[in-house]
Amino acid sequence: MAKADIVIRGKTFSIACAPGQEHRLVTLSRELDARVDGIAGAVGDIGDQRLLLIAALSLLDELSAAQHSIETVSGPDIDRASRALETASERILALAGRIETEL
Numbered sequence: 001m002a003k004a005d006i007v008i009r010g011k012t013f014s015i016a017c018a019p020g021q022e023h024r025l026v027t028l029s030r031e032l033d034a035r036v037d038g039i040a041g042a043v044g045d046i047g048d049q050r051l052l053l054i055a056a057l058s059l060l061d062e063l064s065a066a067q068h069s070i071e072t073v074s075g076p077d078i079d080r081a082s083r084a085l086e087t088a089s090e091r092i093l094a095l096a097g098r099i100e101t102e103l
Helices: 022-043 048-071 076-102
Strands: 002-008 011-017
Touching: 002 022, 011 022, 011 076, 022 048, 048 076
Parallel strands: none
Antiparallel strands: 002 011
16 A cells, blocks of 8 residues: 655645555645635635535535536446546545544
8 A cells, every 4th residue: 555645734644545646646635725725715714624524525516516417418428427426436535534534
């Protein structure tokens, strides 16, 4: 198992990941950090856990909307995209759980 060191809100976390996924995880963490900073700018500094929770819910809402859009179209490409979104959702939830346990 490989690991990636990510930074969220100025705190460094070591996250286990599949070998070769380190760069992807770091890239995703930068996007998450930017999203959390944007939320903090909008609602104020309400604590890291609440900001991460809001960010996770926001991402899941976007994912849900994308899945709903996909459901209105059919075909093999749509099925493949739906499975990819499902996998992404599972990864987001797993990452959020790992980050939460390190807080």
